[in-house]
Amino acid sequence: MAVSRKPYLDAAAHDLVSKAVAQAETTTSGEIVTVLAERSDGYSDIALAWAVLAAFTVLTIFCVFPQFFLDKADFLRGGWGEEWTITSILSLATGLALVKFLAVWLFQLWEPAKFAMIPPTVKTARVHQRAVTHFKVGAERRTHGRTGVMIYLSMSEHRAEIVADAPIAQLVSAEVWGEAMADMLAEIKQGKIAEGMAAGVRDVGIILSQHFPPDENDVNELPDRLIEV
Secondary structure (H helix, E strand, O other): OOOOOOOOOOHHHHHHHHHHHHHHHHHOOOEEEEEEEOOOOOOHHHHHHHHHHHHHHHHHHHHHOHHHHHHHHHHHOOOOOOOOOHHHHHHHHHHHHHHHHHHHHHHOOOHHHHHHOOOHHHHHHHHHHHHHHHHHHHOOOOOOOOOEEEEEEEOOOOEEEEEEOHHHHHHOOHHHHHHHHHHHHHHHOOOOHHHHHHHHHHHHHHHHHHHOOOOOOOOOOOOOOOEEO
């Protein structure tokens, strides 16, 4: 049975973000969705790659300095030197590689170590990919004028993304979104997650109001509440 994790934010924090979304949307016909994710990927492929690399490395070292390992093995067997056959040497090399593989794999079960070993570019790419996926499923083309924007925060990777419908993306440059992102992350880095997302929402609302002013027939088409996944 799956064990549900404790939400990052309590009801009051959720309410803070939801109110910020509702307030921002009074100044624009655009729609803002906020998503808070524990992580954007399991990164099992990266963990496997590190474990394989460790096993390959120890095999390479064994090939370069075989006598060192053979002497160590003799010492562990009580110092009685025995003739090493091809089979016993291969068995020793295989055992060393297997032990190294398992050690590195198990080490990465400790979450801080696992995420420390993931290259920053991989984290950025996976967070972006997951943000786009969430946007396509939950927000893209779900508004009358295709004016949806998603603010996506991934906690384990310490990454955030702002994804917008095509009509908005054509009008707003990445640099402008970057300014909104900076305001949001300044709060989040201090541990103020809800306050940071609310700041990002306010900035996005200001940007949207400049290009998509409120419509008298506008209806709320996307949820104002913060979504935790």
